Amino acid sequence: MSGSATITPPGAPRTGSDAGSTGRGPRWSAGRITLLVVALVLTVAWLVPLAWAVATSLKPEGETTKTPLEWFGSRITFEAYTKVWESGELMRWMMNSAYISVMTTVLMVLTCAMAAYGFTRTDFRGRKLLYGLVLAGIMVPPQVLIAPLFTEMVQLGLVDTYWGVILPQVAVPAMVFILVKFFEGVPRELEEAAFVDGAGRWRVFWTIVMPLSRPVLAAVAIFTFISTWNNFLWPFLVTTDPGGMTLPVGLVNVQSSFGVRYAQIMAALVIAGLPLLIVFMLFQRQVVGGIAHTGLAGQ
Amino acid sequence: MTTATAAPPSPVTKGAAAPGRPVRSVHRKWTEHGLVFVAPFLLVYAMFLVWPLLSGLGMSMTSENITGREGEFVGFANYAEALTDPDVWSSLWNTVWFTVLSTVPLVLVGLGLALLSHQLRVVQWLWRLSWFAPFLLPSGVVCLLFAQMIFPSGFGLADQMLAAVGLEPGIGWLSDERYAMLSVVATTVWWTVGFNFLLYLAALQAIPVHLYEAAELDGAGAWNRLWHITLPMLRRTTGLVVVLQVLASLKIFDQVYIMTGGGPDESTRPILQYVYQQGFTGYRIGYASAVSYIFFAMILIVSLVQPMLSRRRAEEAAK
Numbered sequence: 005m006s007g008s009a010t011i012t013p014p015g016a017p018r019t020g021s022d023a024g025s026t027g028r029g030p031r032w033s034a035g036r037i038t039l040l041v042v043a044l045v046l047t048v049a050w051l052v053p054l055a056w057a058v059a060t061s062l063k064p065e066g067e068t069t070k071t072p073l074e075w076f077g078s079r080i081t082f083e084a085y086t087k088v089w090e091s092g093e094l095m096r097w098m099m100n101s102a103y104i105s106v107m108t109t110v111l112m113v114l115t116c117a118m119a120a121y122g123f124t125r126t127d128f129r130g131r132k133l134l135y136g137l138v139l140a141g142i143m144v145p146p147q148v149l150i151a152p153l154f155t156e157m158v159q160l161g162l163v164d165t166y167w168g169v170i171l172p173q174v175a176v177p178a179m180v181f182i183l184v185k186f187f188e189g190v191p192r193e194l195e196e197a198a199f200v201d202g203a204g205r206w207r208v209f210w211t212i213v214m215p216l217s218r219p220v221l222a223a224v225a226i227f228t229f230i231s232t233w234n235n236f237l238w239p240f241l242v243t244t245d246p247g248g249m250t251l252p253v254g255l256v257n258v259q260s261s262f263g264v265r266y267a268q269i270m271a272a273l274v275i276a277g278l279p280l281l282i283v284f285m286l287f288q289r290q291v292v293g294g295i296a297h298t299g300l301a302g303q
Numbered sequence: 304m305t306t307a308t309a310a311p312p313s314p315v316t317k318g319a320a321a322p323g324r325p326v327r328s329v330h331r332k333w334t335e336h337g338l339v340f341v342a343p344f345l346l347v348y349a350m351f352l353v354w355p356l357l358s359g360l361g362m363s364m365t366s367e368n369i370t371g372r373e374g375e376f377v378g379f380a381n382y383a384e385a386l387t388d389p390d391v392w393s394s395l396w397n398t399v400w401f402t403v404l405s406t407v408p409l410v411l412v413g414l415g416l417a418l419l420s421h422q423l424r425v426v427q428w429l430w431r432l433s434w435f436a437p438f439l440l441p442s443g444v445v446c447l448l449f450a451q452m453i454f455p456s457g458f459g460l461a462d463q464m465l466a467a468v469g470l471e472p473g474i475g476w477l478s479d480e481r482y483a484m485l486s487v488v489a490t491t492v493w494w495t496v497g498f499n500f501l502l503y504l505a506a507l508q509a510i511p512v513h514l515y516e517a518a519e520l521d522g523a524g525a526w527n528r529l530w531h532i533t534l535p536m537l538r539r540t541t542g543l544v545v546v547l548q549v550l551a552s553l554k555i556f557d558q559v560y561i562m563t564g565g566g567p568d569e570s571t572r573p574i575l576q577y578v579y580q581q582g583f584t585g586y587r588i589g590y591a592s593a594v595s596y597i598f599f600a601m602i603l604i605v606s607l608v609q610p611m612l613s614r615r616r617a618e619e620a621a622k
Contacts (some may be wrong), residue, residue: 034315036422040425043423047434050434050493050512053448053453053493055448060452065609071457071458072466073460073463073466090402112579113345115344118340118344119341119344128338137353143607147554147556148359148599149352149601150468150595151578151595152354152358152359154550171350174347197596233441235444236556237557253443256561269449273444276444277440277441277444281440285432288428288431292435296504299547
């Protein structure tokens with residue numbers, strides 16, 4: 005079942021995740037009903053802030069700060085959404101975010117998979133030393149590099165460019181480590197057979213190794229896409245031009261210009277939050293598996 | 304893999320498939336062209352991780368400002384200044400205090416939610432949606448939502464809830480020094496607990512069923528099974544979750560910057576925000592680098608010491 009964090013070959017020992025689908029049916033004892041009630045209360049607690057944002061965004065401006073608590077205004081209106089959408093900036097930032105996240109994810113998966121393959125399946129002078137150097141990089145949080153990295157970007161002329169946002173997020177040593185661990189567990193027979201048949205290294209990598217690694221590559225890609233889409237600090241530092249901002253940075257940047265138009269702010273937040281939530285609802289299992297696998301294996 | 308058969312040798316495998324000695328050529332292919340594969344990664348890695356790491360160390364010993372003009376070499380003066388700078392100490396303290404306040408609930412609530420969801424076995428999608436979905440929102444969305452519609456005095460949801468149950472509203476959730484940090488912590492718990500929830504859920508699903516079946520045969524009740532099977536089996540995961548959480552909490556910036564701007568009276572300002580203020584609004588890149596390195600040293604200590612402690616504990620438990 006894909007809810008499980010580890011990506012293992014078929015035939016692995018039976019674990020708790022199988023029991024949910026094949027095991028005995030649940031009995032509704034008093035204890036279990038209590039647990040259900042607790043879970044439902046917590047679910048409501050977690051959903052209330054989101055519901056409040058949506059409710060506010062659907063009120064007419066001017067009724068958003070009423071007390072006592074009112075979930076619905078005098079009428080339900082989409083005025084705030086049309087106003088926010090018409091200003092055009094939101095669409096622009098969403099496009100920037102999409103471009104930056106897709107490019108970062110593709111480049112990250114490609115360079116890290118190639119590097120991991122090189123470290124596990126080839127030999128060259130200094131291989132162990134270089135791999136050690138990459139592993140050491142796992143300990144370096146990108147946040148401590150902001151000052152020198154920004155100076156470097158000024159020197160390279162990459163401030164306020166897409167590449168300035170993308171490049172520092174591409175080389176992630178933890179991802180190489182995850183992929184090395186995966187490649188080490190893949191039997192070499194298939195690749196050997198292809199070599200005997202005369203296939204070249206590059207071809208073996210593309211037609212055998214990459215397809216075999218699809219689950220782990222998907223996990224790593226999903227994790228990277230989400231963290232790039234949501235990243236705040238670095239894009240915030242390296243973009244000053246509003247036209248080049250990513251969605252989270254743009255929102256924070258213009259919050260003051262909304263003034264007290266709370267319905268519009270909330271409408272902007274709902275629009276900004278929706279893309280990943282929709283992706284999540286469509287691919288819940290893959291996202292959950294990708295996050296759990298990458299989150300655990302990264303250590 | 305039929306696609307691989309009868310493929311013409313690609314340009315990168317020159318000298319491959321020498322007739323009559325297939326074994327040797329296969330062995331050669333195992334080991335050659337490695338550098339081609341690792342080069343793209345290493346190039347980006349060297350340029351955007353290794354180089355800034357080294358140049359930052361250099362900069363921390365200069366009086367460099369943000370324009371990139373060479374500053375003068377000042378030795379360890381920046382470090383000496385940082386260690387006597389009360390703002391460094393207060394931001395470090397705020398960072399540590401936030402880490403303590405947030406890690407405890409994030410780990411315990413994450414575990415609790417995972418146990419609930421795993422135990423119930425029904426409508427898993429609902430639990431995952433409500434507890435994990437906030438994690439997928441950008442920090443900007445979460446923090447603006449809480450700062451603009453939940454924590455404001457009077458019409459904010461937090462105050463309205465207090466009023467609805469008959470308590471005194473008008474609490475300065477973000478503007479009162481007594482509550483600002485707690486409000487930031489509450490926002491963070493709501494936002495990111497889903498990640499720990501997922502890690503615990505995955506660990507729960509990986510516990511072999513036969514352990515429970517055996518315990519049930521022996522007549523162990525639900526509490527016994529939780530106490531003697533589930534929690535011990537989660538010990539390793541808990542170690543991981545705590546380390547990951549401490550490291551993540553130490554890097555707090557977004558929530559404070561967006562919600563309180565470090566206030567009131569700098570009482571929530573974390574060390575990363577101080578680095579940002581010194582380097583990017585105060586233009587003292589050299590000094591900001593030095594403060595970054597002090598922060599880096601702190602993170603290194605945590606990431607090296609914590610696994611060692613948990614390993615020793617595991618060894619003691621094994622005896």
